[in-house]
Amino acid sequence: MAKAPASPRALPAGPVARERELVTPEGVDLKIKLAEASERAAAFLLDAAIIVGGMTALTILIFILMIGTKGRGAEPIAVVWLLGGFVARNLYFILFELTPRAATPGKRMLGLRVAARGGGRLTADAIFGRNAMRELEVFLPLSFLVANGRDVDAILSLLGVIWCAIFVFFPLFNRDRLRVGDVVAGTWVVKAPRPRLLRDMAIRQEPDAERFAFSTAQLDAYGVKELHVLEDVLRRYDPVMLAAVAGRIRTKIGWAPNPTEGDGDFLDAYYRALRGRLEGRLLFGRRRRDKHDVG
């Protein structure tokens, strides 16, 4: 048997590390991807900004009304900040995550959503649980930092900071990037990208492209991985990149360039031919991973 060295190039480390199996009842693995800690922090900061912004706007509105009623608006402002701060930050997360998209505006902007671990139903109590825990994870540290100071001695502050840090950095210390609220509620946050279906690159645009005829040996120079790179290059269609890539491929397969052929046309034709060849072999059960994969 041939040795199969774990080539680092064959296994892209980044994205696959957060990929999880989610087998539907129909038996298809959806291969969902978990959100990175950085994305979740960014989503939270966006949400926090929206809440604070909304409350500030409400205060200004009441201020304006207060001028109209000659100073009788002081009480509403107190209520807004006392009750609003608490209700807003809790209801905001809970109500938005109860909607069909299961995501707050911040998460939506980053293309994330909350899901039940293991693919079950995302129930209301789970959403409530994961958000009630936020009090402990975010607002305890915050109030600790603000209220802290004169009457507490250094050792106690240090212990407090350590205690808070455990919760704040909890997601970084587990594989699934769960925060404490996720652990307790049985949820996780997954990527919910909405990719658009783009043009099929194998459909020919100009009917006169028949002048490119590649031999089997020329098509066997590359595998699936290179095909996908080529797909990216063609979708971007950046002239400089096209020229560079076309040059590399011509050298590799020993293609004598016709002076009238454009780099884009050449790559387009080669992509089509290569995909035809690889898909043909795929139908016979042979997936050629990349150009090093010979067998």
Place this chain on the structure above:
Amino acid sequence: MAELRLKSSRFRAEREADWFRLEAMLARVEKRSASALTDDELIAMPVLYRSALSSLSVARATSLDQNLIDYLEGLSTRAYFFVYGTRTTVLQRVGRFFARDWPEAAQACWRETLICWALMLIGVATAYVLVQQNPAWFNAFVPGGLAQGRGPEASAAALRATLFDKGHGHWLSAFAAFLFSHNAQVALFAFALGFAFGIPSALLEIMNGCGLGAFLAIFISHGLGVDAGGWLLIHGVTELTATVLAGAAGMRIGWSLAFPGERTRLDAAAAEGRKAATLMAGVLVMLLCAGMLEGIGRQMIQVTWIRYTIAAATGVIWTVYLYAPRRRPSVMEAARG
């Protein structure tokens, strides 16, 4: 006209229309809810979802178009979350919570609730006895800010005035709001700290009881026991029950983490956490009621026996609502989840 030479291109061209139809329906559903679909579309949705899934399997096996596979994965995942997700509206969920989920969660945590009541009563008794023997203990149990001049050195008349204080005038709603957000935060901590194996929750219950016991000791020693009881219980029945339930919810999580039984620790925490969270949502509703009773009701009602009547009424209402046995839901209702 472009020519479809590859099998995978023909495959895609034949099914594209269905995918786009599914995508358009999902976009509408996600913007509003399932009610955005007509009956025909609602019936078509699972069919389209399954055909998208089968397209995905075929595409993974036969097509090398990366964008196509990404697209189908995204589309299938979105459809999966809709088809197998909850399809109730926010309003229906809230209704179900009050009708069934909250009382059920409270009943499920009965053991923890009893423990928390016991812990609190131990706190009350301890503080009461200690302060009776030596009033200096009072300051150890009650932080200065909360005491508001109701300390051991205050005279009986001054204490009496605090019980029948019309006080905060027209700022009643602000006062009620302050009380609610303060108590709610304490309750949320009692719940969230349950994560540390329930120990901080238990301590919070005892501390809560100690404060109460210290107050009672001061008032009773000045012969104001009955009036103080009315002053406390008008909102206290609701508020104390709420704090006890919050502690019970926290303990439930701590217990499942410490003793997960046959489940894994993570699964146990998730299952119990959801139950406890339902209870916590109820606790917040109770605290809102307590805040209004305390901030508004107590300042408006200055007669002790009416205060006791309200206290007794709230006690009966909560007990009946939370613990009265009720009809089992039918299988159909339970399946709707």
